[in-house]
């Protein structure tokens with residue numbers, strides 16, 4: 001977390017969301033997992049984005065796919081943004097099933113919502129816009145299923161202020177996690193070989 005506030009050091013919103021879900025201050029993301037995050041993109045993902053965009057277009061929305069957003073040195077691309085009049089819908093699309101939900105998905109959507117608000121609403125004083133944010137998952141276990149379920153994250157003024165304070169604290173180098181080794185599911189993505197919990201064994 002220490003490097004996160006470094007000037008000119010770009011941070012991906014997805015990577016930051018993963019960090020927010022990690023409660024161990026010793027966590028060090030393995031190169032292998034970084035590469036996976038950079039390159040992994042299932043074809044199914046793009047199909048799901050296109051299906052959702054089609055749905056919203058049919059409802060009269062204009063849609064933008066992979067919309068770039070940023071705040072200070074955090075940057076990311078929102079899978080889908082649909083807009084009609086003052087209604088703005090942000091969607092983070094997961095090709096995983098709902099059963100695979102994890103907190104970092106929610107953090108990712110929360111970061112994107114704030115980044116969108118900062119770049120397109122606050123900066124242009126478009127304060128009449130109503131922002132809604134969703135994560136879309138496949139509903140069922142079967143690959144054949146086409147059903148999508150959308151979980152809504154409630155966006156309001158307090159939430160946006162909370163996100164701004166949180167991101168500013170992280171970017172300014174404040175510690176938001178404990179000094180201790182705290183094992184969790186994320187250990188499999190960590191390459192600290194000095195960890196008493198032996199992440200390497202968990203990896204194996």
Ligand code: SF4
Nearest residue numbers: 024026187190195199
């Ligand atoms: S393997 Fe050890 S250092 Fe890495 S996240 Fe887990 S507890 Fe923390």
